[in-house]
Amino acid sequence: MKTFRVASLCFLATLGLVAAACAPVTPGGGGSNNLAPVPVLTATPTSGDYPLVVDFSSAGSTDPDGSIATYSWNFGDGSPLVSTADAIHTYTTAGSFTAKLTVYDTANKSSSATTLITTTTPPANVAPTASASATPSVGKVPLLVNFSSADSTDTDGTIASYSWDFGDGTAASTAADPTHTYTAAGSFTATLTITDDDGATDTADVAVQVNANVGPTAAANSNVTGGQVPLTILFSSAGSTDPDGGITSYSWDFGDGNGSTTANPTYSYSIPGAYVATLTVADIEGETDSASINITADAIPNVAPTAVAVATPSTVRQGLAVSFSSAGSADSDGTIASYNWDFGDGGTSSIANPTHAYLLAGPFVATLTVTDNAGGVANATTTVTVTPNLAPTAAAAGTPSSGKQPLLVSFSSTGSSDPDGT
Known part of the structure; x- marks a missing residue:
């Protein structure tokens, strides 16, 4: 007997009979x-x-x-x-x-x-391997260091965290490759601690040497250290050094209120005197050093003036005026600053071309002193002869010399004379 499912009916294919509706068992x-x-x-x-x-x-x-x-x-x-x-x-x-x-x-x-x-069951966890490096590992303060954990590994998992102790008391870093600045000199040990995904850890150390800054050394030089003004000098900083870096600035003080910030300046002294030229150098850390040179700027030697004294007239009767002249006096490298006359009879004058009357007879030596703008002095003399005054001779005549009054007389001085004057 075979059973067929047609729609929702079950049929019994035996003798053409139709079975009642059925429901086969299903899970x-x-x-x-x-x-x-x-x-x-x-x-x-x-x-x-x-x-x-x-x-x-x-x-x-x-x-x-x-x-x-x-x-x-x-x-x-x-x-x-x-x-x-x-x-x-x-x-x-x-x-x-x-x-x-x-x-x-x-x-x-x-x-x-x-x-x-x-x-x-998983195999036992293999701890990670830490590897720490520092670049640079040696330098002067302040030293910026790049740390790296690049060669750290975990053979059976992954590195879950990083911790850097820089060894100088500052806060730790959790970056894989941090940077850190050491602000004090010393020897430091930076420690890297890594933790893998199963909690196992490993550490690695790297040494960092931070050296204190060594200051620069100044060397001041010049082509000459003295001479007459204007004195031009070529200054040089050659020989100045900085053993652990470089010189970053130069400062020259020429000692007369002027200066320069170039390494090798040229300067001219125009005023005589003694000066101290000082060079100050600074390195990248701001440390300085100085060196000095003594400079002597001499004045140009003064040429004394020339004095010329002339009296007109050179012979004169007492009481009459004499004209004095300094014409011809000169100063070849400057100017005459002052004139002083000593007339030889106690009289003086400070003008260039004075007049003077001698009240006494006799020979007198008048002296002219001239002084230039640099203090140079020159003298010149001239002799004045003063003759005594001779009395005049009087001659008197009257015409007529007698007669009756009223008598008109004409008087005459004819014949009167003055032997040394009028």
């Missing part, structure tokens, strides 16, 4: 006409070391005569059931587990599918 219950859903279970991965995270999927599950209404996941390790279409589950112990997906259609008919998940 999971449901009406006699309902077809069971078809589950499809996919798991990725299906094996590995615990903790093993597995992605479960019901994609592809179908219901031939309807739709899937609910899902039920049993992961086989005693954990609670999950009712989502897809699930993620973590197996935390070693073993073999049968994961089962059960799907239910709208008539509550169900079907199940299973897969085997195998987990194994």
Whole structure:
């Protein structure tokens, strides 16, 4: 006897008889006409070391005569059931587990599918290996250092964290490759601590030497150290050095209120005197040093003036004026600043061309002194002869010399004379 399902009726193909409606037994219950859903279970991965995270999927599950209404996941390790279409589950112990997906259609008919998940005990964690480097590792304060953990490794996982102790009491850094500035001189040990994804740690040290700055040394030079003004000097800083860096600035003080910021200046002294020229050099850290040169600027030797004294007249009767002249007096390298006359009879004058009357007879030497603008002095003399005054001779005549009164007389001085004058 054969049974055929046609629509919702069952037929008995024997003797042409039609059997009564029937409902064959199907898994999971449901009406006699309902077809069971078809589950499809996919798991990725299906094996590995615990903790093993597995992605479960019901994609592809179908219901031939309807739709899937609910899902039920049993992961086989005693954990609670999950009712989502897809699930993620973590197996935390070693073993073999049968994961089962059960799907239910709208008539509550169900079907199940299973897969085997195998987990194994993971090998013991291998600690990471720390490697620390510093660039530069030696320098002068302040020293900026680039630290690197680039060669640190973890053979069975990943490095989860970094911690740098710079060894100078400052705050640690959690960057893999930090930079740090050392602000004090000394020997420091920077320590790198790394931690892997299983919590194992390792450390590595790197030495950093920070040296104190050594100041520069100044050397001041000049082509000459003395001479007459205007005195032009070529100054030089050759020989100035800085043993651990470079000289960044030069400052010259010429000692007369002037200066220069060039390394090798040229300067001219225009005023006589003694000067101290000082060079100050500075390095990149601001430390300085100075060196000095003594400079003597001499005045040009003064040429004394020339004095010329002339008296007109050179012979004169006492009481009469004499004109004195300094014409012809000169100063070849400057000017005559003052004139002083001593007339030889106690009289003086400070004008260039005075007049003077001698009240006494005799020879007198008049002296002219001229002084130039640099203090040079010259003298010149001239002799004046003063003769005594002779009395005049009087001659008197009257015409007539006698007669009766009233008598008109004409008087005459004819014959009167003055032998040395009028």
